[in-house]
């Protein structure tokens with residue numbers, strides 16, 4: 179078992195006791211009903227927060243799903259979340275990508291803007307700069323699709339707010355480790 | 362022989378014989394294969410096919426409790442007193458919702474039980490059908506795992522898997538919800554065992570470096586202490602035997618949680634009694650002052666630690682547990698050891714002997730024991746019992762005499778308790794010498810546990826002496842079980858300490874809420890003797906100190922069940938007490954001790 183990991187936690191937890199750290203948990207779970215609610219119920223029941231969550235089947239047979247959860251907490255809490263997730267019977271594996279090493283995290287957003295004239299033109303210019311796609315357009319509306327880091331999407335969304343942003347749909351992050359390493 | 366043999370059969374691709382039976386018959390066949398001898402349950406519409414199958418076989422005995430909560434508690438106590446897995450069977454809707462308290466109780470105390478619940482027809486699920494409840498939804502956070510069986514082909518395997526999950530790793534309750542149509546359907550059955558699971562792999566073998574580090578730290582200790590918990594009892598008799606060896610080998614003192622009592626013999630000099638809120642003075646001060654704390658199968662519950670930041674502040678902490686999520690959950694530990702505690706203890710003993718060139722600092726250990734003896738000399742459990750005829754019985758004295766008179770008869774009792782002062786007094790004044798003899802609701806603190814628990818213990822050990830040490834308020838919570846006791850002629854002794862108060866609540870109100878006894882008086886109590894008689898049981902009563910021994914002896918000599926009411930001092934408080942959230946060195950000793958302390 180991760181005897182050494184736990185001893186390391188001891189040291190780091192003592193140094194940054196009350197400091198919040200970010201964590202991205204990637205879970206491989208049995209693809210059956212009730213698993214997601216088990217995971218979400220765990221967060222609700224133990225008072226952990228979920229900043230975003232994504233889930234979809236990931237193997238050929240649709241038997242296993244991957245859940246990505248973005249959360250934050252003190253090192254002790256992050257460790258607890260990991261162990262509590264691991265303890266769930268239909269969970270095969272839990273990795274905190276932030277702890278494991280370098281990783282890539284992306285999310286997708288669909289953003290609806292209703293505007294005319296210069297505002298519409300300005301929105302289109304921004305979309306160009308951010309490399310967002312126009313996936314739907316009518317005389318008065320546009321729907322942009324943007325994929326990227328959370329911060330990039332945040333920035334794009336903030337710029338569009340004064341330009342007629344009326345609706346926003348975001349996926350939450352999907353994440354994966356860099357290099358040959360797998361979970 | 363079950364009806365399995367009379368059913369249609371063929372063989373599968375591996376040449377194994379495949380029998381086809383109804384789902385209900387498959388369930389019973391699988392339970393029999395798993396060695397189940399007893400089920401505690403209560404019938405209803407959604408389990409009628411199972412009850413029909415029970416009627417037509419004779420391998421498995423069914424005990425009808427009078428409430429589904431009681432069925433679960435009985436199954437828990439059956440499990441805890443035997444080391445086997447307890448089984449409960451209930452109907453859908455209200456039957457299932459009535460189990461929730463029992464399931465959470467088992468979850469908190471890591472008790473292996475399997476609860477089978479009936480569910481409405483699959484085609485009706487989601488329609489608010491009669492007696493439909495979302496049982497798996499409701500019990501998700503109340504179980505280690507639960508499952509609604511949808512596929513009849515998987516029925517047998519899901520039952521086997523439930524037993525594997527309940528009994529392995531950190532034990533706990535598992536619920537399997539079976540729709541009625543699956544119970545009636547023709548279902549294939551192949552004899553087999555399940556001893557693994559694709560996504561659930563508990564670690565039982567500890568990291569050997571962790572064992573080495575732990576033993577090295579133990580050998581360097583100057584003021585060590587073992588802090589043992591219910592995990593030792595769950596790990597089986599082997600763990601308790603190992604613990605005794607390790608404690609002797611090291612010469613270290615040993616304290617225990619409520620759930621761990623009996624794992625180390627209470628009468629041994631190295632045992633300091635229970636620690637925590639109502640623990641002994643010596644156990645708490647030794648835990649507070651130690652330099653190496655060896656936690657074995659214990660989980661740093663807040664009733665044990667008090668103020669976490671002041672808990673055992675200067676100790677290097679070793680924590681052995683089978684559940685990795687318990688490590689660093691409440692207290693940061695220095696040496697985590699994850700695995701089966703029986704195996705951990707075994708390896709610790711080996712390592713202790715292997716490191717024979719390093720010996721413990723005997724001088725330091727001697728000083729430590731001298732200090733502990735000074736704390737012990739405070740005699741924190743002392744109480745004042747007036748022995749003149751007609752005097753009021755002190756509850757502590759009633760329990761002490763009970764334990765002494767049981768011993769005089771050369772018996773060892775299985776004891777269950779309810780929840781409250783009497784529970785803590787039992788932990789303090791009833792010494793347990795062996796594991797699996799003390800059944801109590803520790804983590805959840807469920808009033809109403811003790812009486813059905815006594816049922817479960819007596820069913821498991823028909824010839825043993827089983828005593829439920831109870832409070833009058835708790836007893837009222839599952840009083841209907843007197844009928845179960847009568848039906849199965851279970852000779853349990855229900856020893857009610859009647860102080861006419863929810864004593865533990867009254868104590869907190871006295872000490873913390875200015876003596877405002879809000880709703881804690883036991884108004885309108887029944888006459889327990891007449892109540893017993895109305896159930897066809899023997900009722901007895903002791904009112905004053907001169908009646909106590911006679912009545913206890915009369916109870917113990919009675920071959921059948923007895924409801925014994927002991928009228929005790931109403932406003933006695935349970936000491937020592939560490940108020941919630943206070944550190945271990947702020948112990949309230951109570952009036953008797955405070956007096957003797959100033960006198961000496």
Ligand SMILES: Cc1ncc(C[n+]2csc(CCOP(=O)(O)OP(=O)(O)O)c2C)c(N)n1
Nearest residue numbers: 781782783808832833834835862863864865
């Ligand atoms: C189901 C449940 N409800 C409420 C409580 C809170 N509670 C803890 S102890 C207690 C009083 C128990 O009274 P009694 O059984 O007479 O025992 P005593 O403390 O008097 O020995 C209560 C109400 C509980 N533990 N369980």
Ligand SMILES: [Mg+2]
Nearest residue numbers: 832833862864
């Ligand atoms: Mg009472």
